[in-house]
Amino acid sequence: MSLRLSTVILPVRPWHGGGRDQWERAERLGFHTAYTYDHLTWRTFRDGPWFGAVPTLTAAAAVTDRLRLGTLVTSPNFRHPVTLAKELMSLDDISGGRITLGIGAGGNGFDATALGQEEWTPRERADRFAEFVPLLDRLLTESAVTQRGTFYSAEEARGIPGCVQRPRLPFAVAATGPRGMKLVAKHGQAWVTTGDPKVFEGTPEQSIEALRGQVGKLDKALAEAGREPGSIERILLTGFTPERGSMLESVDAFVDFAGRHRELGFTELVIHAPIPDSDFAADEAVFERIATEALAQLGA
Template identity: 50%
Template sequence: MRVGVVLLPQARWALAREQWQRVEALGFDHAWTYDHLAWRSLADEAWFGTVPLLAAAAVATERVRLGTWVASPNFRHPVTFAKELMTLDDLSDGRFTLGVGAGGTGFDATVLGGAVLSPRERVDRLAEFVGLLDELLREPVTTVHGARYSAVDARMLPGCLQRPRLPFVVAANGPRAMRVAVAHGAGWATTGPEGVTGEQWWSAVAGLVGRLEDTEVDGRSGTGLERYLNLDSGGVYALSSVEAFRDQVGRADELGFTDVVVHHPRTEGVYAGRVEVLEAVAAEL
């Protein structure tokens, strides 16, 4: 079981650099940050840009894998984003993973003045967004005219260090989004269903694992994907105690997850906790 830590992009770099380096020094396997322009209850708090932050983290660390948890099509275009991803892969010396999802309905969905899309429309957009990213990051020159996105002689040189491109981890719960994960992903990620907690949440997560295993696309099977679970979505903050972490990791392992993700403790509010618990968990790992 590999364990990753999400560091929200809130601290100024003088402090954030210490946090990213500490997560690496503690031995965690991967480190992520959110890809939002603002987020839920923290919308009026400090919030820095995802790509510049990950670029800084890439040159401040040496071993830990880095990634987006998860990138959103709400305010991104595949051509410009692919260029940024290729650069992050280079800055990290091939340690970058793209976590990507369909995008939510909050602030990010309307900040550019666009209409809020239906769930079906968001999955349609995800399929096109990920498909074009896949091609852009594999090919030196790409021309595609899609329903939502186009690329005309888009050059992606020198390409990714990781070949044929950096890995994708696609967040998906529904069957159509899972097909995107199986078609393009090295891994699948889930936060489980919204609006349920406790045993009901764990039961639903087990159902999602079964759905993934039943999904096949063009000869690719969901059984072969790495599986990432956001432990903090089921109503219990995984780093509230070492015991809580042990319990949740054990349950994720029983369901066949290869990776789990927890959030770095904050001083107050959502994900409030103590850094000492993070350190104790790392010592056990």
């Protein structure tokens, strides 16, 4: 099974203070896709610089030619399907059809209350996500949409001319539970996971077993939707499983990690571009060697 290697660039550097260089480097190193988080800020970076995902991706599209670009992930926490659809359609146009939308239900971080709302419960987030994704799908594939929903509505919202990618840009849906998996199976061109939070502090073996269980749930959802298992890409956003402290220490360590996860059926691994003095600190030279050498060593 072939494997792709991608990266995620957190929007913490000013565009003219190293930000642009990172996106150009990602293309030069041969990554399949370069993603960014779509948050208002995130965890330990809350009191430091943090830039918007859509403007960052727009700028990245202007200085790259081949690299796919995307969010990992966008959520309903501070987005509305109507305005998001217009921004995505524009991004797809500017990039020449190189945008992937990573999308998830969101969490209880800083985004959850930044607009002044009460924090949603997990069930409320799932309810909103179940309405958000189908409406966004319609907005990106139909020229005019009117829909009245419990949480999201559209009134003759125009989506002209539509996406460059047809019928729309691909959705990479983050999900682990049964309701989310159904959304993946119905609307997704890819599935995203970070692993199982219950074993983030466990052993690599426990993490593999948890991921195997998630893959099984995905395959079941796909079968119920009448889709073949191979019809969907399987993306692991790394940096959260128990190996996060060791997998980027050497090319050999990463190849071992990648091989074990390829055996589970993952088709794309995403590694964080290093950020000094953070949870994503790593040796820049090793990161670049992984980008240029790891897949060849893996025979991918």
